[in-house]
Amino acid sequence: MTALFGLELHGRAVVVAGGGAVASRRVRRFVSEGAQVTVVAPELSADLERHAAHGDIAVERRGIVAADLDDAWFVLAATDDATLNDAIAQWAHERRVWCIDASDASKGSARQxxxxxxxxxxxxxxxxxxxxxxxxxxxxxxxxxxxxAGEVDLRRRRPGAGRVILVGSGPGDPGLITVRGRQALAEADVVVTDRLGATELLVTVPYDVEVVNVGKSPDNHPVPQHEINAILVDRARAGKTVVRLKGGDPYVFGRGGEEVHACIEAGIDVEVVPGITSALAVPARAGIPVTQRGVSTSLLVTTGHAGADQATIAAMAAGATVVILMGVSALPDIVDAALDAGCAVDTPIAIVENGTTARERVTRGTFEDIVRICSETGVKPPAIIVVGEVARPGLLAGALAATPDPAGEART
The missing domain is CATH 3.30.160 (Double Stranded RNA Binding Domain)
Incomplete structure (x- = not known):
């Protein structure tokens, strides 16, 4: 009868006999689990040679002998000689060492x-x-x-210490949340959510999960940041798993650092799950590469709250791509500062509203006319502003010399 157990291999001595394909596959897993791996084999596969070159494994370039198992905690017998593998399994048995026999699982004491x-x-x-x-x-x-896929309720059943998981939900499309982010939602007793990001995901959480909406808009901040911090800490102190669902990435203008700091100060276990930031994903989905060989090889991401600071204007003047988050209201001042600094009036600008969602709209123009176009077409946040040659229409189709539409019409 075979029983299924979990073995902690981190820091344990694992001996691998053999240097071929089977050994290579298993060694990757042992290394990822933090085991101290020694491979004993006359020859190694290219993959094992790379592990050795990086110092991931120790290597003995010879045939294995029984004494190699004396200090081992776990053994993999994966030579191309079935008789030798069976002998290695017997050596391990004599030493009471766990062993996988790759030739015949019944001869070993473990199965992977x-x-x-x-x-x-x-x-x-x-x-x-x-x-x-x-x-x-x-x-x-x-x-x-x-x-x-979120089909299983992964909430803890036994009481325990509370924790907080900051999850970047991505730019808006619920399909762009990471796998770990989706898992975290399935573990949540409480979800503290923003207005932006993939809020559609909330329909998948069980009805008895507490959902706290602390969303902000440019002119409406119903829950101050210090109160958000307090909500996270209080719910975690009550033994809850609290998921802080944030738009984009928690650390890209998401004040995630402040929330992590509050948890650390309160002694709360906190995990950060990175998200796909809208600064990169929204332009990409709209067909705008933020860098492109021969066009722009540097990128600055800033926020409209910073306005026309020196770094932003210098990047624009140097021909770098500048991506501005939360910048719709500050756009007139940024344009004026850029023109005063000598930026070319025909520098392309693209504004993507509600990026990656069904309501996405792209508006294009240049420094010369973008403010007027935004007024005429009613551009509103949330929006991502991309400044630079990468925003020129037709770039990816090879039309690098194309000029913006003189009518400045918004494309939907």
């Missing part, structure tokens, strides 16, 4: 599960009879997809 990780959970699948790696991987992948 096909695993997937989902936050602080791991799911493992093993064969109870003749090993069938393809089968157990197929089962693992199906279970993992089910979990990562």
């Amino acid at each position: 599960a096909a695993t997937s990780k989902h936050g602080d959970l791991a799911v493992g699948v093993i064969s109870l009879d003749t090993p069938d790696p393809g089968r157990i991987r197929a089962v693992r992948d199906a279970v993992a997809a089910h979990l990562d």
Whole structure:
């Protein structure tokens, strides 16, 4: 009868006999788990040679002998000689060392599960009879997809210490949240959410999850930041898993650092799940590469709250791409400062409203006319402003010499 257990390999001595394809696959996993791996083999695969070159593994370039197992905690017998593998399994048995026999699982004392990780959970699948790696991987992948799609309630059932998870939900399209972000939502007892980002994801959380909306708009800040910090800390102190769902990335003008600091000061365990920032994703979805060989090789991301600061104007004057978040109301002042600094009046500008969503709209112009065009077309936040040659219409189609539409019409 085979039982399924989890073994902690971090910092443990693992000996791998063999340097071929099977050993290479298993070594990657041992290394990722923090094991101290020694490979004993006359020859190594290219992959194992790279691990050795990076110092990830120790190598003994010879055949294995029984004494190599004396200080081992775990052994993988993966030579191309089945008889030798069986002998290695017997040596391990004599030393009471866990061993996987790659030739015949019944000869070893352990089997390696096909695993997937989902936050602080791991799911493992093993064969109870003749090993069938393809089968157990197929089962693992199906279970993992089910979990990562948010189909399973992953909330903790036993009381424990509370924690806070800051999740970047991405630029708006719910499909652009990361896998870990989606997992975190399935673990949440409380969700503290912004107005921006992939708020559609909230329809997937169970009805008894507390949802606290602290969203802000340019002229409406119903919940001050210090109160948001207090909500996170108070709910976590009550033993809850609190997900702070933030638009874009928590650390790109999202005040995530302040929230992490509040948790650390309060002694609350806090995790940050990076998100796809709208500064890069929104232009990309709209067909605007923020860098392009031969056009722009540098990028500055700023906020409209900073206005026309020296770094922004210098970047524009130097021909760098400048991406401005929360800059619609500050755009007239930024344009005036750029022109006063000598920036070319025909510098292309693109403004993407509600990027990556069904309501996305792109408005184009130049320093000369963009303020007028915005007034005429009613550009409103949330919007991303891209300044520079990368915003020129037709760039990706090769029309680098094209000029903006003289009518300055908004494209929807």
